[in-house]
Amino acid sequence: MDIRRATTTTELLGASHLYDGPATPTWAARFLAASGHLMLIAYVDGVPAGFVSGIEMLHPDKGTEMCLYELAVDEPYRRRGIGRALTEALAAEARRRGCYGMWVGVERDNEAALAAYRSAGAGDDGVFAMRTWEFGAGS
Template structure:
């Protein structure tokens, strides 16, 4: 397996099968141009098997941390260590950037995600509620 950072819009568009909805070219361009945005792609035997995206955030009293925004592994490549490898690669990127940590929000009933993140070294940090605003 090879993991590398996405640097072109074409790579993000080619990863469309890993996203919840088809990626849009203008959003892919904005993602790549935005400081702190990271997209890592995993290739298994030349097939685009998974992706992880992260966003570096900076706060005046905390420093920098990375939010693991989304992880996706192609259904045919699940349970082969792709998700764990991607998570570990994003953690390595966070350390390289000087981040003090990395975090991810996970539904408490998402056992696959919880197992993946735990296998990659994450620990539970209590229960929290996620509140959202929809700006349609």
């Protein structure tokens, strides 16, 4: 397994089978251009097998922390430690960037994600409620 930071739209589009929906060249370019956004892709035999994306979040009284935005591993590659390795790689990058910590929101019944995060050293910070606003594609 080889974990590399995606630096081109070609790399991001090449991993699109791992995303929830189709990627577009425009969104991929915007992602790469956005300060503090990063994606690490795990390759197995040259094929994208998983990814983790992170966003640096900065606040005047706290400094910078890393939000683990999304983690995915393709079905044939699951239960091989790829999710843990991606999470650890993002944590290492967060430390390198001077982040004071890293966090992720995850559903309490997502056992695979919880196991991956636990194995990568994450602690349980308790239950929280998430509220969302949906604006639609044209908003």
